[in-house]
Each structure stands twice: as C-alpha cells, then as structure tokens.
Amino acid sequence: MHVIEKAVSDMYSDHPFPQRNEYGVNVMNQDFAKNMESLGLSMGFLKGKKVLDAGCGTGELSRFMARSGAIVDGVDISDGSLKYATECAAKEGLKNVTFSKKSLIDDKFPENTYDVIVSHMVLHHTADAEKAFKNIVKSLKPGGTVIIRLFFLWGRLSPFQKSPLWKLWVVKLLAGKSPDAKVKLAEKLFYKEGDEKSHGLNKYTYLYDNYGVPQVTHHTYGQLLRWFRESGIDYLSSNPPVELKKMIDRFVYNQRQSVTKRGRFFKKLADITLTVIPLHKAKAAEKPGLYSRFFSQFICLFLAGTPMFTICGTRRK
Ligand SMILES: C[S@@+](CC[C@H](N)C(=O)[O-])C[C@H]1O[C@@H](n2cnc3c(N)ncnc32)[C@H](O)[C@@H]1O
Numbered sequence: 480m481h482v483i484e485k486a487v488s489d490m491y492s493d494h495p496f497p498q499r500n501e502y503g504v505n506v507m508n509q510d511f512a513k514n515m516e517s518l519g520l521s522m523g524f525l526k527g528k529k530v531l532d533a534g535c536g537t538g539e540l541s542r543f544m545a546r547s548g549a550i551v552d553g554v555d556i557s558d559g560s561l562k563y564a565t566e567c568a569a570k571e572g573l574k575n576v577t578f579s580k581k582s583l584i585d586d587k588f589p590e591n592t593y594d595v596i597v598s599h600m601v602l603h604h605t606a607d608a609e610k611a612f613k614n615i616v617k618s619l620k621p622g623g624t625v626i627i628r629l630f631f632l633w634g635r636l637s638p639f640q641k642s643p644l645w646k647l648w649v650v651k652l653l654a655g656k657s658p659d660a661k662v663k664l665a666e667k668l669f670y671k672e673g674d675e676k677s678h679g680l681n682k683y684t685y686l687y688d689n690y691g692v693p694q695v696t697h698h699t700y701g702q703l704l705r706w707f708r709e710s711g712i713d714y715l716s717s718n719p720p721v722e723l724k725k726m727i728d729r730f731v732y733n734q735r736q737s738v739t740k741r742g743r744f745f746k747k748l749a750d751i752t753l754t755v756i757p758l759h760k761a762k763a764a765e766k767p768g769l770y771s772r773f774f775s776q777f778i779c780l781f782l783a784g785t786p787m788f789t790i791c792g793t794r795r796k
Pocket residue numbers: 484487488491496497533534535536537538539540554555556557560581582583584598599600601604605606611688
C-alpha cells in the first residue's frame with residue numbers, strides 16, 4: 480500500500496468518520512438529499528440502482544441510499560470504519576448493502592458494473608485524486624451516473640469560510656505531521672465548546688477529520704471537468720452550480736432567504752453589481768466554460784465561502 484494510503488487508512492481506522500452526536504442525527508442524509516435535488520436528481524432516482532459508495536467511511540450515506548431502495552456496495556480502506564459500517568447495517572437489518580475493503584487507487588473495480596457511483600468527501604484524501612477518479616469510473620455502466628463531492632479550492636480559501644484553509648496550514652506548520660499532535664493543537668487553538676452543535680459529530684471525529692488527516696488536496700471545477708472529459712463522462716450538473724447564470728440565481732436566492740445583516744448587504748451588492756454589469760446575461764453564462772468558471776469561482780472565493788462542491792455526470796454510451 481502507498482505510504483499516504485497507509486497513513487490515511489490508519490487515521491480513519493482509529494477515528495472512523497462519521498460518528499455522530501445527538502445533534503447530528505440525519506444531518507448528512509438531509510444534506511445529501513438536498514444536494515441531489517440541487518443536481519437535478521432526487522433520492523428516488525437511486526431506487527433499484529446498483530450503487531458504488533467509493534470511500535464509504537462508517538457507511539452512513541451507504542445505509543441512507545440503501546434505505547432509499549438502492550443496492551449498495553460500500554468500499555473503503557479503513558478497517559475501523561468498515562467494522563462500524565457493517566455493525567450498523569446489521570443492527571438495522573439492511574440486506575441491500577455490503578461493505579468491503581478496497582483502495583480506490585490500488586484495487587481494480589469490475590468494469591461496466593454500476594448504475595451510479597457516489598464518492599462523497601473522499602477523493603481529496605487519496606494519494607492521487609485524479610488516478611482514483613479514473614480508476615473507479617471504469618466500473619460505471621454506459622449511461623450510468625457519477626456523483627463526486629470534494630474540497631473546493633476557491634471556497635476553502637474564502638475569508639467567509641467557517642473552517643478556512645489557513646487554520647489547517649497553521650496547525651500543520653506548528654504541529655508537524657503527527658495527526659495526534661495536529662489535533663491537540665487545533666483543539667487548543669480553534670475548538671470552542673458548543674461547536675459540536677453545529678457540526679453534529681463527536682468532538683474527536685470532527686477534529687481528526689478536519690485537522691488530523693495526513694492527506695488533504697483541493698480541487699476546482701476546471702480540473703473535474705477535464706477528468707470527466709478524459710474519462711468519457713458528460714457533465715450534467717454541479718452544486719454550487721458552475722454555470723454563472725445558475726450560480727448567481729442560487730446566490731441571490733440564498734441571500735434573499737438570509738435574515739442576517741451580512742446576507743442583506745451581499746444581496747444589495749449583488750443586485751447593484753448585476754444591474755451595472757449584467758454578467759449573467761451573456762450566452763456563455765449558461766455553460767460550464769471558462770467564462771462561467773472564472774466568475775463562479777470568484778463568487779465562491781469572495782462572497783460565498785463554500786468548502787465543498789459536488790459535480791455529476793453520465794458515462795457516454
Ligand atoms: C471524510 S471520510 C468520508 C466518508 C463518507 N464517504 C462520508 O461522506 O461520510 C473519507 C473516507 O475516505 C476513505 N479513503 C481515503 N482514501 C481512500 C482510498 N484510497 N481508498 C478507499 N477509501 C479511502 C477514508 O478511509 C475515509 O473513510
């Protein structure tokens with residue numbers, strides 16, 4: 480096993496993700512269901528589909544998809560997470576979900592097998608995210624759907640990000656490589672009692688996942704669109720949407736819902752800017768090309784700090 484894979488696998492075996500506290504029950508399920516709708520899909524779409532959950536962790540999402548009628552194969556490199564996942568599925572009596580140990584990078588996946596591949600917050604922790612992506616999508620059936628959620632470079636650099644990248648850099652710089660040392664320092668510097676209400680995770684599950692993972696990379700729309708192209712995947716949709724028109728509609732809508740002063744300020748700022756410079760009315764704003772990518776990423780960087788993005792596509796027939 481690659482040295483990075485081994486370090487990541489060891490960390491997640493000792494601190495399987497996710498493990499919830501009482502505030503976090505169903506948080507990810509609701510979030511995933513909402514995400515599916517934003518992508519133009521729904522949980523109903525998964526019914527009867529053969530799904531690969533690539534990097535399933537403790538299988539929270541695998542079990543949610545299984546409960547929604549999918550037949551799910553959850554794979555992960557962390558023994559600790561797989562043990563937890565298997566126990567939870569058995570407790571629930573779910574028969575349509577299995578878990579096994581596989582590396583997204585080193586192991587072969589059966590070709591043309593899955594209707595849907597979901598890789599949720601995983602690729603950025605592999606030794607080579609592009610290699611892992613290209614390896615797993617070979618197992619997608621022609622016409623099948625791939626849904627990838629991963630760390631977003633521009634969102635994570637945003638000053639409005641709740642867990643900004645600079646905190647990770649500070650911890651790495653001062654505490655070195657050891658996950659335990661990084662977590663100890665992060666706990667001292669950045670963790671406040673009461674945080675567990677907002678993230679809904681056990682305190683150390685949160686801290687190790689945020690500060691202890693030995694490998695974290697960050698990605699962009701452009702990069703994912705290239706991987707799609709090179710793997711014969713046609714782009715379907717993304718969240719936040721890469722298409723500038725959709726991105727602005729979503730941003731303005733979100734700010735309109737916002738009751739905070741900051742939200743109202745950004746809503747006003749967006750209205751004025753778009754009246755003076757109607758960027759979203761250009762034809763190019765409807766497509767995920769360079770024009771859209773430039774401005775959408777700008778919005779994510781300066782206005783709408785969002786740590787992850789999700790992108791989905793279908794395999795050409
Ligand atoms: C942040 S957790 C996400 C778990 C789950 N997908 C979720 O969203 O709750 C990342 C998971 O990716 C797994 N992982 C990292 N690198 C991997 C690899 N090369 N092959 C398989 N799984 C990997 C880790 O073991 C860990 O369980």
